[in-house]
Amino acid sequence: MLKRLLDTLPIxxxxxxxxxxxxxxxxxxxxxxxxxxxxxxxxxxxxxQDDDAGRATFSRLVAEKExxxxxxxxxxxVIWGDYIKDPQLEKFPxxxxxxxxxxxLGSKCKQSLDRSAAEELLEKVNQFAEIFWxxxxxxxxxxxxxxxxALEMVYPDLKG
Amino acid sequence: xxxxxxxxDYVLVVKRPLxxxxxxxxxxxxxxxxxxxxxxxxxxxxxxVGDNAESVSxxxxxxxxxxSIVGKVVLAx
Numbered sequence: 668m669l670k671r672l673l674d675t676l677p678i679x680x681x682x683x684x685x686x687x688x689x690x691x692x693x694x695x696x697x698x699x700x701x702x703x704x705x706x707x708x709x710x711x712x713x714x715x716q717d718d719d720a721g722r723a724t725f726s727r728l729v730a731e732k733e734x735x736x737x738x739x740x741x742x743x744x745v746i747w748g749d750y751i752k753d754p755q756l757e758k759f760p761x762x763x764x765x766x767x768x769x770x771x772l773g774s775k776c777k778q779s780l781d782r783s784a785a786e787e788l789l790e791k792v793n794q795f796a797e798i799f800w801x802x803x804x805x806x807x808x809x810x811x812x813x814x815x816x817a818l819e820m821v822y823p824d825l826k827g
Numbered sequence: 828x829x830x831x832x833x834x835x836d837y838v839l840v841v842k843r844p845l846x847x848x849x850x851x852x853x854x855x856x857x858x859x860x861x862x863x864x865x866x867x868x869x870x871x872x873x874x875x876v877g878d879n880a881e882s883v884s885x886x887x888x889x890x891x892x893x894x895s896i897v898g899k900v901v902l903a904x
Binding site for chain 1: 828832834837838852858859860861862863877880882884886904
């Protein structure tokens with residue numbers, strides 16, 4: 668009743684939060700995007716451009732490779748920009764330079780067909796994941812992804 | 828500003844002398860009209876902070892000049 672009365676008044680809205688504090692942060696989305704870049708490069712290597720179908724597949728793979736490199740950059744940027752604050756930076760001052768190197772490598776993966784750059788991107792994103800879980804006092808382990816290209820990924824040990 | 832305020836709550840804001848811990852409405856050049864708590868009072872500005880860790884930090888908000896403070900919350904429904 669009171670709310671209905673208040674709704675009729677010219678009341679302004681003010682904001683308590685300037686971002687949606689969903690608290691759902693997980694570097695796995697960046698890790699999956701980074702390992703996908705390697706996978707797309709591998710499939711690109713196997714794709715013949717001798718006919719229209721091959722050329723169409725090639726184009727799609729290039730587009731997806733770039734989209735996933737951008738996705739890796741985006742997901743790291745969100746954690747870095749929204750989750751990482753002074754307490755995490757004091758403990759892990761390398762976060763800024765690590766994040767910057769991920770941005771640079773992500774761009775290199777968009778521009779080139781360099782598999783070593785994509786592997787390095789994945790490794791840096793893995794390192795970011797290790798630090799992220801450390802800030803939450805969650806132990807991590809490294810294991811080969813159970814799908815191609817079967818590269819090493821960092822996983823949180825949530826049972827610990 | 829949980830648990831003090833939830834989204835959709837109504838607040839009555841009036842001009843009153845301010846002290847540390849007061850919840851105020853302020854105009855911010857970047858964030859618009861915001862509602863935050865006073866963490867520190869300087870000679871002509873205020874440092875505001877949200878009640879939750881996920882809120883924008885004091886550093887991001889910066890010092891808010893006294894004239895940008897609309898008033899303090901005296902009633903919340």
